[in-house]
Structure formats: C-alpha cells, structure tokens
Amino acid sequence: MNGKSETYVQLYRRALVPGQNGQLVPTEVALPVHEYLFANARDVDAPWQKDSIGLEFAAWGRYWPTASNLERPFDGDVQTANIRLEAGPAWARVGRQQIAGGAARYARFDGVTVGASHLGFFLEGYTGFTVLPRWNAQPGYHHLGSAEETLLIYQPAALNRGNHWLMGGRFGYQTPHVSGSVSVHNQQTAGGVDYRNLGLDVGAQPLKDASLGASALLELDSGRFANARLWFDATPHPLFDIGAEVLHSEPALLLSRQSVLSVFSTTGYDELGGTLTAKLLRWLRFDTNGYVEAYRDTGPGARGEAAARIALGSDYPTFLRVAYSRVIAPHNGYQALRVSFSRKLGQRLSSTLEAYGYFYDNPVASYKTSSVYAGTASYQVIDSLEVLWSASIAQSPYAASDAQTMLRASYHFDAPARPRQRW
C-alpha cells in the first residue's frame, strides 16, 4: 500500500479581466489552501486468488479563507475511488470516474468495467453514469469537465442523472509486437444520443527500434471519421529518434449529437508533422518538431519548436533547455522563447528557474508581448517529505504585473503489507 498527501498554499491577487463589457472589476487577494490525497493498495489477497484485489482513492479539498465573490469557502471532490478484482483471466473494476479508452476516449463514468483475456485476445465491457455530480451536490456543478461551471452567473437547470449514461465494449488482440482493438461506445443524454462512435486502434513494432500505430474514431450517425491518426516512431541510429504523424479531424463530429452546431457544414482539417531528436553528445540533445495544418477553406497553419537541452553531472545534475517555438494560426500567431534551468544544489536541495517570452504577430488587447519568470526551490526534509516553494512574476496583455507564490508540502508513504519477495 502506498499513499501521498500534498498540501498547497497559494498567494496571489486576482481579477476577472477584462471584465464584462470592458468594465473595471474589483480585485481579490486569494490565499487558497488545497489538499490532495492519494492512496493505493495493490496485490491484496482475496479468498479465491492471491494478489487479486486492488484499491485506489484520490480526492482533493480546498479552503478559501479570504472573502470572494466567486469561490465557496470549502470545496472538494473525490476524483478516483475504485476497487479492482481479478479471478483467473477475468477482472472487474467498480468505482468512480473510470476511463475506457477506444471509442470512449473522451468519456469518463461512474460504473463498472469488466474484462477477460486469453491467448492474447481480450474483451472488455463497461457501463455507468456519465454525469458526475460532486459528492456534496454543489449547485451548478453537474458535468465532468465543467469545473468552470462554478463561474456561471446563471443557475443551470438541474440534470437528472438517470438520463446521462453510457455503455460500450472493446475486443482486441495483443502480443508484444502487435496489438489492435475495435470498440463501440454509446452515450446518452437527456435529449437522446450524445455520442455513438466506433473506435479502431492498432499498433505494431515491426523492428526492434521502430513502432507504428493508427487510431480512428468513426462517428456512426454521419458515417464519417471524427478523427484519424497515423504515427510512426523509430530510432534509425542510436543518436537519432524520429517520429512522423498524420492527423485528420472533423471538429463538428466531436461535438455532442445534441448540439445544433454539430450538424452545420464543416470542412475538417489535416495535419502532417514530425519530431526529430538528436542526442549528439551524452550531455547535449536537440529536440525539434514541426506540424503543418491544412484547412480546406482558409490558409494553412503551422507550429514547430526547436530546443537544445544540456544535462551535466550525475550526483548534482544541472539541466538547461532553450526552446524557440512558432505558431501560425488564423487571425494571429506567436513566437516564443523559453529558457529552463534546474540544478541540484545539494543532497536535498534543488532549484529551477524559467523565463518565457511571447511575441504575438498581432496585438492582443493592444500588447504584442508578454513574459513570465518563474522559479522553484525544493528541499527533501526526509525521504518521504518534500517542501517546495515557487514564485512567478509575469507581464501580459491581461495584467500589467502578475505575481504569485506557492508553498507545497508532499508526503509519501509506502507500507508493504508483507516483505517484498527478493530475487
């Protein structure tokens, strides 16, 4: 069994900028305290089989001690709470906020997943409720992925959770060198079908240092691919890693089937790109990547980054990375320069420094640049306890000056229930 506790104390002053209709808004001093808890037990013996039960729990809580028009004094949620049981080739997991992958790659649910595997073949099925009201039934908080709903200025209609459910399954085959699966996913909402997709995922490692894969999400209502991706990774020489990727996406098909905008004419886009890593010296590495997007009706877009990474020392490692990025998008784009530096100052003391500069092609709120400077210092008090202090200052189109600081205490515990088998 192992666990982790993380306590965060932040200090900053904030405002909703630019404010409704450009109005000046009052600022708030914020001093939120967050607590994150995680516990995990694995390989617990069950009466029917050894090492066949696993448990997992993760939750967060927040205390907002200062007066605020936007935040509640206390808030929190249980992110993960599940139990996993194994019996021979079969397994089941019951609990909160599960992910199923495949055609359900963007969905999570409270429910049950069952699966079994034999001779490399596997079969999985799942069902549950999509809608995840918070444990304390906070008003205005209904959907997973809608933390921002807490900012809503109007009270959304209460949802009947029984109308929001999903189910699906996956069948596949897996060996160390080839794997693939086909999956179906059906998700319902109050108005009817929310998503109904077919997922295809394949991967292969034809050579020791090369792998490729493909995935596709077919929207069954329209019979078109919401997105499809093909990728390839290889290490042709010990000094070089290369990767290539092609993506086709139709954004409208990723909207809910109950969205009226999902039936509007859209054109989709294609993206082609790749990565190259050159490990020229033991301490020097270059990382580059570049992607070009082609839209049917408008001009092309592009994004890329080139970075040099220096890593020196082993006992007291020092790390420096300088990266230049370029993004070209409709209406605006930017160039960015990022410098990251970290150094272990002693057996227990480490530090990082970062500087970001952004240079926008067109002004944002009349400003063409923004910059962020950030740093951390961490101290390992004992093996299981680390304290980190971080601070940042920034200047951006939305803030003439922005200063934030945070203190984090992380505590790990690891309690083997029985002596580890030694080899």
Place this chain on the structure above:
Amino acid sequence: MKPRFQALLLWLAVALAALAACRSEAAPPRFPHQLHLASIACGVPGKPACLSCVSCHDVARHDSGQRMPGAALCARCHQDAHQVRAVLAVTPTRPSGEIAIDHDKHLAMPEIRGQCVPCHAGVVDAKRPPLPPMSQCFSCHEHAEQWSQGQCTPCHEPEKLRRTMPSTFLKHDTAFLRHHGSVMAERQQAQLCQSCHTQAQCQSCHDVTQDLTVEARRPEKLESGQVHRGDFMVRHAIEARSQPARCLSCHTVQGCDSCHAARGVSANVANPANPHPPEWVGANTSSSNFHGTSARRDIVACASCHEAGPATNCIRCHKVGAYGGNPHPRGWNSARGEDSEMCRYCHE
C-alpha cells in the same frame, strides 16, 4: 515593460543559465573503498582484522534502506566524528529506487562466489558508476519479455520509478505524449499501462474538475509536456484556433462558455462584448459576412460561446425559412428523424 527591455531580460536569463550550467561542478567525494579493502595492513598480529564488503554493509539482514554503515561502526577506527558524518552523508543516487535483490542468494551463487566487486565495480573504479547499471543485471537475468512489455515489477517498486522511463517500444520520449491515448487504447489497458500508472495519475492531468491545474501543482517539472504553462491565458485563443477541437479532449464547450460568460464575452449574457471583427456577420449583401468560413473551419470555437440549445443565436438566421441559408453540408443525411428534439430547433 517595453519589448526591447523584455527581450534583454530574456537573453540575460539565457546567458545566466548557460553560465550556471557550464560552471564546473565539484563532484562529491567518493568513499575510498579500495583503501579500506586493499591498502590497510590487516590480518596479522597487532593489526585489525581484514575488512570485506560485508564488514560494513549488512546486506543480508537489512530488508530496506541504503544498507550503509552507521557512524558508530566507523568510529571504531576513526576519531573525527565530523569527518565521518561528512563521508556518510554522501550516498549514491538511486533514480529507480530500491531493487528487490537478495544479496545473500546472489553471493552464494557459484558464478559470483561471494564477490561484490563484479557487480559493484564502481567502488574500486571511480570511472564506473557506484551502483551497477541494469545491464549488469541483464548480463545474467533474461527478462526480454517483461522488458519489452514494460513490466518492471517485481524487481522495481512502481512507485519508485517516477523518473525512469521505458526505453523499448513503450519509450515515453519523442512524440509519445501526442499519441499516448492511442497506445493506452490499443492495448489491454488493465495490464500494461497500469503496471506503472494508476488511474489517479491519468486524472492528475486529464481531470479538469480539480481546482489546481497540473502546471500549478508541478512547477518544477520543466520537461513534462504541460500545454498550459507560461502565459496560456493570452495564448489560449491562438492555440484553440491552431488545432481545432484539441481542447475537447479535456474540456467541454460548456466549460469554455462559463468562463467567457463570466467575462461578458459570450452570446449567453445580456449585452455581451462582441469579440468578432467588423463585417463578421451581416444580412446585407455589401457585408463581407465571413463568419461562415470561420465556422466551417472550426465550429467548436463557435460552440464555445454559442452552444445554448434552442437559444443558440445561429438558429435565428439558419433555421428553415430564415434568410441565413441551409447550414447542412452538401448531401446531408442523418439517421435521426426530424422529430428529434435537436432537429426541431430548426425544423419546427
């Protein structure tokens, strides 16, 4: 801050960081193992008993920890307690955590014959690592199948492998982050990914219901691919336009709108601020009216403000009989009947 001054600051940061990176590093002193093992007169009358590795390292009885000798043991010969403490303070880094190895069993093997140095060559050769690399283990142990499938247990404790990445087909560098979801999907997630990762680890990045973003919680992770680092608030509109629908992998369009509505930039608030440029939409023929082109390219961006069910203002012009024209693509067909709730928004 003026751009020139800002650029100067940035380059100053680059120069300082480069200077610090190149600064010569004083390596911590290695314990003089060879001196203790081979250069001390011993084993004869009047001299102490000869030392072996296990004289100081109690590898057999201790089940965990660094198996380093305590100061009391050193104090039997060394009087300078301060120096002893300084020497003992330097311990080799274990990036992959403790290894579940039975030293007793290994030392008794005929191939090893009680010799520590063949594996721990670094203790007598300063050019070798102080702890044996994994290739040393693999020179005898054949775990090709586990290795290729990324199964690190039971030799490694998964929780201690935080900084250790697989280096075969599951290697987590190059573009792995971009398609890690596909990798998770194509293989039996229950066995492979979960041999190292827990669901909570997935949620730590993908669960946007939590109050603190992963960038805020992990500011020291300089190399992790956290997309929202730096000045993301200003960049987010550019990023969203650059890769339409990418945001949907974590966020909902309702999530976009709640934030926009709070700032008065949404079709769902009274008297909203209009973020669109002139001639974005217009009924007269002299208007450029280019909202349609943008909508066809990235309807998700439209939905981030205009997703309001029957109240969506797009319907006002584009419903049946209105002057906005048919918004469906050419050859549009749907399995749904016009009596479905959503279709009735326009097809009353």
